[in-house]
Amino acid sequence: MSITVSDVSRRFGNTTALHPLSLEIKKGEMVGLLGPSGSGKTTLLRIIAGLEAPDSGSIHFGDRDVTHVHVRKRRVGFVFQHYALFRHMSVFENVAFGLRARPTSERPSNAEIRDRVQHLLERVRLDALAKRLPSQLSGGQQQRVALARALAVEPEVLLLDEPFGALDARVRLELRRWLRHLHEEFGFTSVFVTHDQEEALELSDRVVVMSNGKIEQIDTPQALYRAPANRFVFSFLGETNRFGGEYREGKLQQGNAWIAMAHSDIAPNEVLLRPHELMLTTAPDAKAHLPVTVDAVSPVGSDVRVELTADWMDTPWLASITHHDFDRLQPARGANFYLVPSRWHQFAPETS
Numbered sequence: 001m002s003i004t005v006s007d008v009s010r011r012f013g014n015t016t017a018l019h020p021l022s023l024e025i026k027k028g029e030m031v032g033l034l035g036p037s038g039s040g041k042t043t044l045l046r047i048i049a050g051l052e053a054p055d056s057g058s059i060h061f062g063d064r065d066v067t068h069v070h071v072r073k074r075r076v077g078f079v080f081q082h083y084a085l086f087r088h089m090s091v092f093e094n095v096a097f098g099l100r101a102r103p104t105s106e107r108p109s110n111a112e113i114r115d116r117v118q119h120l121l122e123r124v125r126l127d128a129l130a131k132r133l134p135s136q137l138s139g140g141q142q143q144r145v146a147l148a149r150a151l152a153v154e155p156e157v158l159l160l161d162e163p164f165g166a167l168d169a170r171v172r173l174e175l176r177r178w179l180r181h182l183h184e185e186f187g188f189t190s191v192f193v194t195h196d197q198e199e200a201l202e203l204s205d206r207v208v209v210m211s212n213g214k215i216e217q218i219d220t221p222q223a224l225y226r227a228p229a230n231r232f233v234f235s236f237l238g239e240t241n242r243f244g245g246e247y248r249e250g251k252l253q254q255g256n257a258w259i260a261m262a263h264s265d266i267a268p269n270e271v272l273l274r275p276h277e278l279m280l281t282t283a284p285d286a287k288a289h290l291p292v293t294v295d296a297v298s299p300v301g302s303d304v305r306v307e308l309t310a311d312w313m314d315t316p317w318l319a320s321i322t323h324h325d326f327d328r329l330q331p332a333r334g335a336n337f338y339l340v341p342s343r344w345h346q347f348a349p350e351t352s
């Protein structure tokens, strides 16, 4: 089922939660709505679900205009972070609930319900726990029940609002993979809300980046990361170091620091750099003079993250260096080095 959002807007009193925006989600696609708190992600999801009415615009599922169709008749499945399971019902009954609640004419037989629930519980690897109550499950297991419950009614559209928000990092990672597999097996169209960049980039076919009730960019994760449309998208998608200064004599300068570069009309006074685009060295380069002092070192992970300070910075910078360079340079707290950038980025200033 494709979803078409056309010129949808929504205000709450004086707050504009959504400026008129449009979005086309293809059948079978998995789309992540990504943005900072208050950017309008949940409002957009709730309007697609039918839990909230837009002030203007329309929502179509395929050719069907569902703008004024009640949530119960839209045949969407939900998984919300705080959309708790029924506490007094077993895992099995929680998953069966949506089927049993159907009007008699549409309700499957008890045997069919049993088979379908059984199959779903196997898919989420909870068949052994079918008789337990939700309180006897871990948080990750509960979210798997919530997903099975949403899928039991065979929705063509699955909507998820921060579904794994409350879980620890490892369980999150496991559930993400598992959601992706189910998505491919069942072929539904999914829209999920997250403020976690990594989650959006890993799960989505396309990501919708939002800020202040507007869509900043809609693209595949790769295209978003490689070709961000603007400064906001660049900054939001990954850690960013900022060098601000004045352009003089072929260099962008700030205090005793400078980077040699061609003049830029779009952003003459600023460049942005990712942590992995910086090299830590013991001597300055002919193209850049960026003296820094090591403030903290975190050698956990595939790279070593080094936090750096200097008088010429607005806020501390982050460089990520290889373990090999870390062993060679031994950057202890308080030690002085230079940074050599391999690449930088320039964008027009943000307007809002």
Ligand SMILES: Nc1ncnc2c1ncn2[C@@H]1O[C@H](COP(=O)(O)OP(=O)(O)OP(=O)(O)O)[C@@H](O)[C@H]1O
Pocket (backbone or CB within 6 Å): 012, 013, 015, 016, 017, 035, 036, 037, 038, 039, 040, 041, 042, 043, 044, 195
């Ligand atoms: N029921 C409501 N009444 C008043 N204001 C609301 C209501 N729902 C949302 N808003 C406002 O609309 C804006 C968008 O909120 P929304 O919940 O859609 O953002 P979000 O991107 O999902 O944020 P978060 O990640 O914090 O959930 C915010 O400024 C919010 O305060």
